[in-house]
Amino acid sequence: MRLAFMGSPDFAVPALRALHAAGHEIAAVYAQPPRPAGRGQRETPCPVHRAALDLGLPVRTPARLRRDAAEHEAVAALNLDAAIVAAYGLILPKPMLDAPRRGCLNIHASLLPRWRGAAPIHAAILAGDAESGVTIMRMEEGLDTGPMLLKEATPIGPETTVQALHDALAEIGARLVLRALDEDPRAVPQPEEGVTYAPKLTKEDGRLDWSQHAAALERRVRALNPWPGTFFTHGGEQIRVLSASVEPGSGAPGTLLDGAALVACGSGALRLTRLQRPGRAAMDADAFLRGFALPAGSVIG
Template sequence: MRLAFMGSPDFAVPALRALHAAGHDIAAVYCQPPRPAGRGQKETPCPVHRAALELGLAVRTPARLKRDLAEHDAFAALGLDAAVVAAYGLILPRAMLDAPRQGCINIHASLLPRWRGAAPIHAAILAGDDATGITIMRMEEGLDTGPMLLAQAVQIAPDATVGALHDALADLGARLVLRALAEQPPAVPQPDAGVTYAPKLTKADGRLDWTADAAALDRRVRALNPWPGTFFDHGGEQVRVLAAQVEPGEGPPGTVLDDAALVATGCGALRLLRLQRPGRAAQEAEPFLRGFPLPRGAALG
């Protein structure tokens, strides 16, 4: 099939590679424009952009689409059978949704209608869901409201991190989108019940609220690393928590209960296992505490 692929982050790369390997004619790859990154703030292409160049594919990086009529016309001129979208980052206007002969299909990282929106993988872990999955849906103008073509569940392990779940879902999405294009399954409307939303995350979402229960804080650590990251304040510094585990313990929320970074929460306690100071390398708790003590009785912000 003659396709456009539209995606930007690492999540979308396996699908692009799978479509290319399967022999589909990828007329153009659309992704976010290069952004400043790293200490030198050098303009850096996104992961999909880099993969597309490696595969020898044409890349387009419009900064916006809604009112760019020339971009609408250029997209229509590609003569597409379909467009495959995976975490692209821009909303497709009606003119572009309607341009491919078979429309646009989206690889969404949840079992719709649960966790429509920008951060479904994070949201599933934060909520303590037992399972999530991939839904291949036909796109319409609403936010992840289109009818479903295929879906497959993935169990969420009790200690699942967002990184591991992300990679599993990215690989599953690549396999399912190939099936959807090959099998052309009928589209099934999403049910009206069970709709939830996963909004875009911000850095503020990473602050650890010690009045929450330890299990919820553990899920937050696993769900929000590496980005936006979870953190607390102590000694005038913002300390990142990269790994933790729930343990018994009680005390005023935010109080350090021993000399090995056990912190009281609203219910239970959280053992901090891996931490990082600003501008420093991440460390396991024992060496970290030798250079930056969290003494028994200290109150963490």
């Protein structure tokens, strides 16, 4: 089948590789443009761009699509059977959605209609969902509103991190999109009830609000690392929290209940088990506390 692939981050790479390995003709790969990265701020291609080059596939990196008639015409000229989209990062205008004969199929990392939007993997963990999954949907102009072709669920355990869930869903998506192309399943409209949205995350979403329940904060730590990262402030520094666990305890929110980084929350307490100072290596709490005191009775922000 003659395809275009549109994606940018690591999540999309397994699907690109699976489509190539299955023998589909990938006429073009669309990815976000290279951006400055690292200490030297060198222009760096995104993961899908790099994977496409490894596979010898042509890559296009337009900065915008909505009003770019040349890109609309370029997609139409590809004579596509379908376009596969996975976390591309640009909104496809109607001329591009309509160009492939079988439309544009999106690999969405949630069980739609739950968690439409930009950060569905994080949102599922933050909300304490028991499961997540992948939906293959046919795209339309609305935000993740198109009809569904296939779904597959996977459980979210009490220790599941966003990275582990991300990797599991990426592999499910790669497998499921191959099935969608092979089987051409009937499209089913999304139900109107049960719709939730997962907005784009910002760095401020990582600030730990000690007035919340300890269990909610522990989920936040699992959901937002490595990016945007969870943190608190103390002694004029912003300290990252990389892992934590819920324990019994009570006190004014933000108060350290012992000298081993147990913090009182709105309900219960959170034991901080792995921490990182700015510009320093991440450490387990016992090693961290030998160089940065968090004395019992003090309050962290």
